[in-house]
Amino acid sequence: AQSVTQLGSHVSVSEGALVLLRCNYSSSVPPYLFWYVQYPNQGLQLLLKYTTGATLVKGINGFEAEFKKSETSFHLTKPSAHMSDAAEYFCAVAGSARQLTFGSGTQLTVLP
């Protein structure tokens, strides 16, 4: 079985501040890990993914995430938040069957 836990359903940061969205997973095999972003009234867009190799993964819009096997985590970060980053963010894991399981999402608010 596999699962994803996103800590914090709502996160608020000031414009220019560090963005940190937390994701922990469980998987019986080395997982594939994803972050998706959903802007209002739109579908989900792939931000970045980890499959194998380098554990620090860079994505679009200045986001990056680090796979930490010992902590079973895949937290999403961005050094400086922009107003346009306000959206809902979903972490997802693909385990042994390589089928995706999504977390419940984190709504990011960016304050001026």
Add this chain to the structure above:
Amino acid sequence: EAQVTQNPRYLITVTGKKLTVTCSQNMNHEYMSWYRQDPGLGLRQIYYSMNVEVTDKGDVPEGYKVSRKEKRNFPLILESPSPNQTSLYFCASSFRTEANGYTFGSGTRLTVV
């Protein structure tokens, strides 16, 4: 432009009236899937298809049907909709496996009264 197209974007219907939400992709992807999104629950998979004529149940298949007669199309059918199927629905496709990452449609907001 590579995309997944869903129709309609918005739909209000009455309990028991059969409906179909269409989904089409132009990327020649083998894998297609339907999800529903509800507040606080994230995305839950309804059905998926690994290729033409190959479909399987996801986590919440009750009350839904799908078919995959052509590679590009994957319609979602609600034979007798009920109010608990009021939700935001997404179709998605990926190359060969889910692990390659999905391309999502823009969503269909369904209200059943």
